[in-house]
Amino acid sequence: MTSFSSLKVKKFREEDLYLFLIAIYSILFLDKPRHAVVNEAVEQMKTQNPKLVAMTNGILRNILREEDLEERIYGKMDLLPALEKKYGYPVETIKLFLQELGPEKTDELLASSKEAPRLDFLILGDEAKALDMLEKEGHEFVPLPLERAYQMIKTAKSLDQIEAYKQGQVYFQSFASQKVAFLIPQGKNLLDLCGSPGGKSFALLAKDPQREITICDVSEDKIDRINENIHRLNLSLDVQKWDALIENPQWFESFSSVLLDAPCSGTGVLHRQRGESKVKDLSDIIELIHQQRQMLDQAAKYVEEGGFLIYSTCSILKSENENQVDYFLKAHEEFKLVDLGPSLEESFYKTFPGKGEDGFFACLMEKKKV
Ligand SMILES: C[S@@+](CC[C@H](N)C(=O)[O-])C[C@H]1O[C@@H](n2cnc3c(N)ncnc32)[C@H](O)[C@@H]1O
CATH class of the missing domain: 1.10.940.10 (NusB-like)
Incomplete structure (x- = not known):
């Protein structure tokens, strides 16, 4: 002033x-x-x-x-109070980000958290019919560089009033999240261990309708959300309430792919959390890291020889991503990291949040044949 x-x-x-x-x-x-x-x-x-x-x-x-x-x-001002004043996050949270990301990336992350999330969707069923329905209702959208993926530019309706949504033709899901499903190699079946509300399994079924999918989550209300979506989308999946921290011998070596889309800090999707972070300080991250490792250890048992474990998070913190993969590969010599192709850095699929897009991490690990 x-x-x-x-x-x-x-x-x-x-x-x-x-x-x-x-x-x-x-x-x-x-x-x-x-x-x-x-x-x-x-x-x-x-x-x-x-x-x-x-x-x-x-x-x-x-x-x-x-x-x-x-x-x-x-x-x-000093960096910490300046970031606190500028973005309104608690000092402890900012300290955590600074420790993991350094000053520039922390500033970029916090700035992205104030942006409006982008509205992307996936088309299930007949693509031409769904697009026609959306056009007739007056929605404006553009295709994204992935099969059946689109971005909504303008809509005058609330999402649950969109006819193509009501009729199960579209599922709203970020592009970065849909892309994880595209990393899953071909195979007979899939176990989606932390599956609710079901987005990645649905994206996989959109490209591979024959896949047999077992989808789980830990609580009744999360299972209800999966079932509501399955019903609306007219899909068929085996839904089971299960805690991914607990061993299930019935699943040993039974799946060509296991997806562990783990509970995480959500630091890649702060812009969807109304300016708040799920993690407040280091103790929250330590607890998550511990859980993610336990879940990875369980997930490894369910992959058949020659099958794949896909680990993903909507976090951009190394401690939940690259460091977890490091831990896992050291503890499980029966797995090796799969090269995702020349365009993806260090075998990892990584996006940083910005312009309303989500930050994501994913990688693919193959169980060696003995
Ligand atoms: C990142 S979300 C999954 C999103 C989902 N894969 C999708 O694409 O729609 C993580 C999920 O893990 C679930 N979860 C947390 N702890 C769990 C546990 N111990 N066992 C199974 N699921 C758990 C949460 O309820 C949450 O639905």
């Missing part, structure tokens, strides 16, 4: 000062259009203190014109 006004702060009446501070806060931290914030503040000042209308307009528009506004405000 002091850098943009020649009048000393203490000369303002308290209520006028608050009006300025609220407007400046809205410009900096809220998703509202910045010019609308200025107009609202000017209108409010007209009723509150008409003598300050021109000054309100002038100060706030000067702030809008400032090209390196963020640098001017945060540049002189």
Whole structure:
């Protein structure tokens, strides 16, 4: 405030000062259009203190014109308090991100968390018919570089009112998540250990309708969500309530692929969590890492010789991704990492969140034949 006004702060009446501070806060931290914030503040000042209308307009528009506004405000602060003020995340969470990602990537991650999520969808069933239904209802969408994947650009309806959704022709799921299903090699069957609400299994069935899928989750309400989706999409899967931490001898060496889409910090999808993080500090991550390892150890038992284990998370933290794969391959010499192709770095499928897209990690491990 002091850098943009020649009048000393203490000369303002308290209520006028608050009006300025609220407007400046809205410009900096809220998703509202910045010019609308200025107009609202000017209108409010007209009723509150008409003598300050021109000054309100002038100060706030000067702030809008400032090209390196963020640098001017945060540049002189230490990194941690600057990031805390800029993005509103707790210090402990930011410390954790800084430790894992370093300053630049932490800033990028936190900035991405304020963006609106992109609305992608997958088409099941007859693609031409589904596209026709969507067009006739007036939705605008574009294809994405993956079979049956599209991005919704504009829709006037809430998702559950879209006819193609109601009739089970489309399933809303991020492109990055759909892509994980495309890493699953051909095979007879699949065990989806942490499956609810079912997205990756559905994406696999869209490209491989013959696949026999057993899908599990730990709680009744999660199983209900899978069943609702299966019913609406008119699909057939074997649904079982099961805790992935517990061994199931009936499944030993029984699946050509096992997908462990593990519970994780969700740091790749902060933009879907209304600016909050599921993980608050190091202790949350340590607990998750422990669970993920236990689940990986169980999952390994269910893969048949020559079959595959797919490990994925919507986290961008190394401790939940690359380090877990490292741990697993050291503990399980019967598995080897599969090369995903020249375009994918170090055999891992990785995306960093930004422009509304999700951050994801996945890799493929093959159980050697003895
Ligand atoms: C990342 S989500 C799975 C998303 C799903 N694969 C999809 O693509 O729609 C992780 C799931 O793991 C489940 N989960 C957490 N702990 C579990 C456990 N001990 N056993 C089985 N599932 C568990 C959660 O309920 C959650 O639904």
